[in-house]
Amino acid sequence: MRLLYFHQHFATPLGSGGTRSYEFARACIARGHSVTMVCGAHAQSGLNLPWNQSAGWSRGDVEGIDVISLPLPYSNRDGLLRRGWTFTWFALCSLRLALTESYDVAFATSTPLTAALPGLAARWLRGKPFVFEVRDLWPELPRALGVRNPLLLGAMSFLEWAAYRGADACIGLSPGIVAGIQRRAPHGRAVTLIPNGCDLDLFHPRRRAPLALPGIATGDFVAGFTGAHGPANGLDALLDVARELRRRGDTRVKLAFIGDGKEKDRLRALATADGLTNCLFFNPVPKQQLGAITASLDCGLMVLKDVPAFYDGTSPNKFFDYAAAGIPIVNNYPGWLAAMIEQAGAGIVVPPRDPAAFADALQALATDPERCRRAGTAARTLAEQRFARGDLSAQFVDVLQGVAQKLS
Numbered sequence: 001m002r003l004l005y006f007h008q009h010f011a012t013p014l015g016s017g018g019t020r021s022y023e024f025a026r027a028c029i030a031r032g033h034s035v036t037m038v039c040g041a042h043a044q045s046g047l048n049l050p051w052n053q054s055a056g057w058s059r060g061d062v063e064g065i066d067v068i069s070l071p072l073p074y075s076n077r078d079g080l081l082r083r084g085w086t087f088t089w090f091a092l093c094s095l096r097l098a099l100t101e102s103y104d105v106a107f108a109t110s111t112p113l114t115a116a117l118p119g120l121a122a123r124w125l126r127g128k129p130f131v132f133e134v135r136d137l138w139p140e141l142p143r144a145l146g147v148r149n150p151l152l153l154g155a156m157s158f159l160e161w162a163a164y165r166g167a168d169a170c171i172g173l174s175p176g177i178v179a180g181i182q183r184r185a186p187h188g189r190a191v192t193l194i195p196n197g198c199d200l201d202l203f204h205p206r207r208r209a210p211l212a213l214p215g216i217a218t219g220d221f222v223a224g225f226t227g228a229h230g231p232a233n234g235l236d237a238l239l240d241v242a243r244e245l246r247r248r249g250d251t252r253v254k255l256a257f258i259g260d261g262k263e264k265d266r267l268r269a270l271a272t273a274d275g276l277t278n279c280l281f282f283n284p285v286p287k288q289q290l291g292a293i294t295a296s297l298d299c300g301l302m303v304l305k306d307v308p309a310f311y312d313g314t315s316p317n318k319f320f321d322y323a324a325a326g327i328p329i330v331n332n333y334p335g336w337l338a339a340m341i342e343q344a345g346a347g348i349v350v351p352p353r354d355p356a357a358f359a360d361a362l363q364a365l366a367t368d369p370e371r372c373r374r375a376g377t378a379a380r381t382l383a384e385q386r387f388a389r390g391d392l393s394a395q396f397v398d399v400l401q402g403v404a405q406k407l408s
Contacts, residue, residue: 001033001404004103004122006115008074008090010039012062013202015046016259016284018317020196021109022065027393028400029064037065038097038118040072040090044260044284068097076228077262087112094118099125105404109133113156116163123166129407131400132167133194137180137313144309145232160184169403171396175336176312192399196315197389198324202291205326205380211296213256215280221253221366223330224297226290227318229261234305237332239267240355241362242276251278253362255301258282258293295325298372299347299365302331306352311335323383328375330361340386346379 005025011017025035039045041058049058049069058069070093074086091114098106098118106122106129108115116132123130139147139156147153164170164185171192172178178193185191216222229235238255245253255278257267264281271279285293294300300322304310312335319337322329329347331338338349348361365372 001028001105001401002103003028003033003035003400004098004101004106005035005037006039006094006098006106006108006118007037008040008072008087008112008115009042009045010037010047010067011042011044011287012046013287015044016286016290017042017044017046018196019199019287020317022062023197023199023389023393024396025065026063027390027397031397031401033397033400035065036101036103037062037067038094039067039069040074040086041069042074045069046286070094076230076260079262083112087114091115091117095121098122103128105400106130107133107400110135110138113138113159113163116159116166120162120166123168129168129403130166131169131171131403132163133171133173134177134181135173135315137177137309140180140309141232141307141313144307145305164189168407169399171399173315174313176309177315180313190399190403192395194392194395194399195387196317196320197392198320198383198387199287199291199389200324200384202287203294203321203324204291205295205376207292207295207325209292209296211293213280213282213293215277216254216256219252221298221362222256222296223253223299223301223362224256224258224294225301225303225318226258226294226321227316229257229259229264229267231263232305232307232310233261233263234303235263235267236270237303237353237355237358238301239270239274239276239279241358242271242279243274244355244359245278245362246276248359248363250359250363253359253366254278254280256280256282256297258285258290260284290321291325294321295327297322297325297327299328299330299362300325302329302333302337302341304333306333311338320383320387323379323387326376326380326383328365328372329379330358330365332358340382344378344382345375346382347375 049060108119
């Protein structure tokens with residue numbers, strides 16, 4: 001099987017982005033298939049490919065993956081218009097590849113939703129099997145976050161409808177996403193749940209060591225947030241927790257923000273202006289380094305804006321990294337991940353918008369090393385039993401093979 005794989009935000013372990021597509025592509029290759037990956041350009045990709053002047057893009061081999069990187073820079077600091085332009089151009093440039101490359105199956109993963117366009121072209125214009133992976137429900141999430149432009153929401157809704165009907169099969173990353181696809185897809189459309197997974201080797205408790213990060217002293221209890229600092233993450237909640245800890249006179253608990261995004265500068269400025277010395281901000285780091293840092297945190301922070309659409313409709317990488325690293329998880333919103341944390345005893349779930357309860361949870365862990373140890377062990381067990389990346393990658397390849405064989 002020759003797979004043409006569209007993922008605008010593709011990254012390798014040398015970068016600091018999510019590596020789901022890298023792992024899935026490697027699993028396909030291990031099963032004897034070939035993969036051409038089409039992606040954009042961003043600082044967190046970890047790619048360094050030779051430029052092809054005649055083609056107008058970079059192309060090269062990455063551990064057996066034939067990667068085409070289109071010259072469309074992207075940053076999660078970009079505004080809405082800039083993002084929209086980049087998303088649209090990536091889709092249009094990808095159409096050319098969908099119509100000219102040699103392949104058996106087309107696969108596209110969102111976000112953005114426009115990634116479905118080359119897959120639909122492959123299906124409708126060349127009769128190729130097309131599998132669509134949904135990482136976020138659009139337009140549901142943008143609408144929940146306050147987007148009100150009726151033309152934009154209408155275009156998203158139409159593209160979502162077309163993608164679910166044009167695809168031969170769909171993959172959703174969370175129960176809420178799967179349910180959302182099933183609501184709009186034709187009856188009988190194959191929809192498979194494959195959440196983000198755990199890299200059980202890169203994120204491992206054995207990598208725990210004293211944190212060599214500025215501002216952290218021996219004896220500090222470090223609660224870390226690793227990931228995007230965007231409007232959807234609701235990280236002002238952590239500043240409220242920091243204020244509550246300061247009010248209580250707690251100087252031991254430190255909140256480490258590791259990552260980047262359009263909200264980061266504002267959050268750092270607010271923390272500085274308020275004298276929140278318990279908030280420490282760090283640049284994103286490559287996955288290979290992040291594994292050791294995550295294992296060395298005292299707990300991981302799962303924080304999202306209090307939006308009901310997020311409760312069962314997201315599958316954040318950081319949850320799976322924390323679990324694989326064997327550290328307790330503190331979560332501030334309900335939903336499928338919160339339920340698993342509570343059922344497994346892998347951490348503490350607190351109500352949204354309740355900085356006092358959040359501070360209580362952090363202080364409870366900071367003063368009870370045995371409770372931390374038990375929760376961390378439970379988190380690692382959950383990672384091994386339910387979210388091993390190897391198992392999920394095999395399931396992914398099975399879906400693609402099943403579609404290819406059914407339509408061959």
